[in-house]
Amino acid sequence: xxxxxxxxxxxxxxxxxxxxxxxxxxxxxxxxxxxxxxxxxxxxxxxxxxxxxxxxxxxxxxxxxxxxxxxxxxxxxxxxxxxxxxxxxxxxxxxxxxxxxxxxxxxxxxxxxxxxxxxxxxxxxxxxxxxxxxxxxxxxxxxxxxxxxxxxxxxxxxxxxxxxxxxxxxxxxxxxxxxxxxxxxxxxxxxxxxxxxxxxxxxxxxxxxxxxxxxxxxxxxxxxxxxxxxxxxxxxxxxxxxxxxxxxxxxxxxxxxxxxxxxxxxxxxxxxxxxxxxxxxxxxxxxxxxxxxxxxxxxxxxxxxxxxxxxxxxxxxxxxxxxxxxxxxxxxxxxxxxxxxxxxxxxxxxxxxxxxxxxxxxxxxxxxxxxxxxxxxxxxxxxxxxxxxxxxxxxxxxxxxxxxxxxxxxxxxxxxxxxxxxxxxxxxxxxxxxxxxxxxxxxxxxxxxxxxxxxxxxxxxxxxxxxxxxxxxxxxxxxxxxxxxxxxxxxxxxxxxxxxxxxxxxxxxxxxxxxxxxxxxxxxxxxxxxxxxxxxxxxxxxxxxxxxxxxxxxxxxxxxxxxxxxxxxxxxxxxxxxxxxxxxxxxxxxxxxxxxxxxxxxxxxxxxxxxxxxxxxxxxxxxxxxxxxxxxxxx
Numbered sequence: 001x002x003x004x005x006x007x008x009x010x011x012x013x014x015x016x017x018x019x020x021x022x023x024x025x026x027x028x029x030x031x032x033x034x035x036x037x038x039x040x041x042x043x044x045x046x047x048x049x050x051x052x053x054x055x056x057x058x059x060x061x062x063x064x065x066x067x068x069x070x071x072x073x074x075x076x077x078x079x080x081x082x083x084x085x086x087x088x089x090x091x092x093x094x095x096x097x098x099x100x101x102x103x104x105x106x107x108x109x110x111x112x113x114x115x116x117x118x119x120x121x122x123x124x125x126x127x128x129x130x131x132x133x134x135x136x137x138x139x140x141x142x143x144x145x146x147x148x149x150x151x152x153x154x155x156x157x158x159x160x161x162x163x164x165x166x167x168x169x170x171x172x173x174x175x176x177x178x179x180x181x182x183x184x185x186x187x188x189x190x191x192x193x194x195x196x197x198x199x200x201x202x203x204x205x206x207x208x209x210x211x212x213x214x215x216x217x218x219x220x221x222x223x224x225x226x227x228x229x230x231x232x233x234x235x236x237x238x239x240x241x242x243x244x245x246x247x248x249x250x251x252x253x254x255x256x257x258x259x260x261x262x263x264x265x266x267x268x269x270x271x272x273x274x275x276x277x278x279x280x281x282x283x284x285x286x287x288x289x290x291x292x293x294x295x296x297x298x299x300x301x302x303x304x305x306x307x308x309x310x311x312x313x314x315x316x317x318x319x320x321x322x323x324x325x326x327x328x329x330x331x332x333x334x335x336x337x338x339x340x341x342x343x344x345x346x347x348x349x350x351x352x353x354x355x356x357x358x359x360x361x362x363x364x365x366x367x368x369x370x371x372x373x374x375x376x377x378x379x380x381x382x383x384x385x386x387x388x389x390x391x392x393x394x395x396x397x398x399x400x401x402x403x404x405x406x407x408x409x410x411x412x413x414x415x416x417x418x419x420x421x422x423x424x425x426x427x428x429x430x431x432x433x434x435x436x437x438x439x440x441x442x443x444x445x446x447x448x449x450x451x452x453x454x455x456x457x458x459x460x461x462x463x464x465x466x467x468x469x470x471x472x473x474x475x476x477x478x479x480x481x482x483x484x485x486x487x488x489x490x491x492x493x494x495x496x497x498x499x500x501x502x503x504x505x506x507x508x509x510x511x512x513x514x515x516x517x518x519x520x521x522x523x524x525x526x527x528x529x530x531x532x533x534x535x536x537x538x539x540x541x542x543x544x545x546x547x548x549x550x551x552x553x554x555x556x557x558x559x560x561x562x563x564x565x566x567x568x569x570x571x572x573x574x575x576x577x578x579x580x581x582x583x584x585x586x587x588x589x590x591x592x593x594x595x596x597x598x599x600x601x602x603x604x605x606x607x608x609x610x611x612x613x614x615x616x617x618x619x620x621x622x623x624x625x626x627x628x629x630x631x632x633x634x635x
Contacts, residue, residue, distance in 0.1 A: 014067040014070055017064055021055075024047055025081050029085050032085060032089040052098060052102055073117065073123075076114060076122060077123060078106065079110045083131050100156040107163070111167075114167050115167055115170070118171035119175070125190070126190065128168045131161075133165070135157060136162070136165070136198050137198045137201075140154050141158050146201060146204055146205070155221075158222060162228065163225060163229075166225075166229045170232045170235070173235055173237070176238070176413070177364060177414050179412065183413075190238065202226060202230075203248075205222075207251075210255055210258040210262075224268050227268040230271070231274050231278065234248075240282050240285065241284065243285075244284045244285050247288075248279065249276075249289045249291075253293065256273075256276070256298070260297070260304045263308070269308060269312075273315050276294065277362075280321070280322050281367060281370075286326050295323065295327065298319060298323070320343070321362070321371070323340070324342065324371055327341070339389075342384060345368050349365065349368045350396075352364065352365035352368065366421060370421045372421070373421040373422075373471075374472070377428060377574050378571060394435055397425055398426075401425075419475060421472070424478050426439075426478070427479075427578070428574055430481070431485050431574075431581070452476060453489075455475065473575050477578075480548060480578070506558070508532070508561070508562050509535035509551075509554045509558040509561055510523065510536050510562040510563075511551075511562070511564065513566060515573075516566050519616075523562070523564075523625070526622070527628070530626075534562065535554050535558060537551055559635070560588065560589040560591060562593055562628075563591070563593065563609075566595045567596075567599065570601055577605075580608070590611055591612045591614065592611075592613040594617065596617055612631045612635075
């Protein structure tokens, strides 16, 4: 017999092994559906025993696993078929233990190949996700997760469904990183609102773990796997909003505080810290973590769990990343918190850039660039990166900017995010006088920025996820901001609609942070009572979510700028800084409106606020508006 004939014969034998499993599962499915009398239970047990014997036969097991087609396609589909039978009839199955044993055997055989199968589409990500959630949603699973039933027979199934959930969500996240823009924007989130009950049960399960003083080994292992799944879920940009909505940020802080009090080696500290780091990547998560006093609890854990963290430097490496994302303006001003956080982010940027897939050991390049872009609005951070940090410097970001600037419209979505973050970073750095001369000397950089400035706003705003729109400008707006700082910005050419609007303008316009929109609306509405019309970006003037283009037209055509001065305006928005700089360069009269009577504008802005000002704060609002109206009429 030739080698080819031998290989063909072996493959045929392997297929026969697989077909036998399929036939047994078809019989099992039929019996569980039609079971009406006690003899059916005997038949079901007989089939299960045959499946178990087949899987435990060393020769058959070897043949099944050694065949690539069977290992990557055949066995995963057998696993899915068996899971569906188990889930559908779990409440009435006569012998749950043998089902659990077979499920464990099948999982052991497919677990090493399941990621490949999901990546290649051999099995459906959506089907496997639904199956994992369904497996965690059976009455038996709910009883165990809710603390009503401690039978270890259920733990095997729950552990496997948690591991499957982790594998599926992780595969979906990695797949999204390789999606083109058109695919990314139409990609359907795996999570559905009806899954809330299952996630709530998981929260209850974790709560019970941290509140009970005596926990047996099975639950300890199950809690570890629960957090393994949560790490993957929190890493999914599609599923992270669900975690925030269901209250995970405050729960994570609460559980970290419990770990501080218990200081037990069996607690899932590493996985919990990674989950917090993932949650801190989105604006809603940051707000929720701050509301839960996350930094205070993290600092407490650094002290109480210092010995544990020394033995786990990988866990400790996530602390700076969390601080970098979550720290408030005052906390970021603290050097002890600032330097390790920035050094960590820069180190990961260097690391990610060395790999073809742009991933470091702990995240993707775009995640670190976005994080840094949000922080660089703070002048202390920009100064540290430019002047004191060995890992940073203008040259690092200039190289990255030029390397990642050329992106096709339908290129990978993460490439667009990298470009977006780099434009925002360069805009923040361009604000500093020490950088401006160097940027003005770089003709390649200026040409790239000028080209981006000429892009359509509609084409660039689509690349900003909703979770980042309060923190990052579009590429076009950031490019315009750079040109404003470098005295090279040219106001947009007006179209017919804009000409009509500008001709009616020559009235005050208001410049504000969107975080202060409620106050801003009150001022505009109150001034109308004094017959004073104020241009505001949300009053029908903007043709898109990103209003920079309209604002860039409004500023030079305004009679004056009413500037709403607050911490949000001065320290949290590059867009506000660009507006203020543009107005001062054009010498447009400014009236400063201070929301907080005691707030002092940051030095970069305060030096330009030499004219009229109105402090609202403690005085009656109507009195402040009356004074403002007089100032406007006098100018």
